[in-house]
Amino acid sequence: MSDYRPLACDLHDYLEIACLYRYWLRIELHDGEPFEAEAVTTETTASKEEFLVVQVEGASHRLRLDRLRAITPCGTGARFGRVELE
Structure with a gap:
């Protein structure tokens, strides 16, 4: 059995937007x-x-969502600001 704790559904939207627009x-x-x-x-x-x-620098990495504390878009014009994922 895994110790994984699912991320709240509404927080997934921020990750999907970040991926859709390939945000840094x-x-x-x-x-x-x-x-x-x-x-x-x-x-x-x-x-x-x-x-x-x-x-990152040409290498792909998988980050388990329950290990993430927060994400913040680096560029201008992002559709959201800093999001705490706890």
């Missing part, structure tokens, strides 16, 4: 230093764990 995000994790990455897509595994797929 400042990503804050519960454990680790903030970093910037390009939002690519979201994925759900067979065990119902959800991930944000980002690209």
Whole structure:
């Protein structure tokens, strides 16, 4: 059994918008230093764990959604500001 805690449904919209427009995000994790990455897509595994797929310096990384503390678009004209995902 997984210890995954699903993200609230209304918060998924922000991730989908970020991926749709390929926003560069400042990503804050519960454990680790903030970093910037390009939002690519979201994925759900067979065990119902959800991930944000980002690209950093040409490499793709999967970030489990319940490990995310907050996201903030880096560019101008974004459709949202900083979003806390807790």
